[in-house]
Amino acid sequence: MILALLAALALQSSTPPGAPPDPASVQADSAARGRAAHGAAATLDRMHAAASRADGAVYFDQFAPDARFIGTDNTERWGLAQFRAYAEPFFAQGKGWTYRPRQRSLTVSDDLAWFDELLDNDAYGALRGSGVLSRHGPDGVWKIEQYVLSFAVPNDKARAVVGLIAAPIP
Known part of the structure; x- marks a missing residue:
């Protein structure tokens, strides 16, 4: 029974075993991945733009x-409701935050995407954002599942930064 099933599946395959993949199929897969990556990147761009405008609904x-x-503080591991409770009062006052993506690496596999991005901020300088997105709903809309914001500390300054963090507060 299993052999018959495997034989039937082999007959349905458009590519014989051991043969190189069809170039048209490879191009179609590549184009689909490109569209998916563009969609995931657009979600991140909308998130950053909305934060800068203090637009909590879009954000x-x-x-x-x-x-x-x-977030950057070791106490900042928030579910969405907790994060909303923290951020909405700022947004309600028209106070947002601006992190400008300078460089982004984004990888898509099926309905998941993961990324890291270098960000510029006027007050903090260089930071890094990283996280995961997934597709939601019948339209496959990309949504952020996890976003991690961290300071990008140059290695030659790491000991001094760690020393400041470990120092007792007067």
């Missing part, structure tokens, strides 16, 4: 319902 719409935001 939080980029996140999945059970998303996590991990």
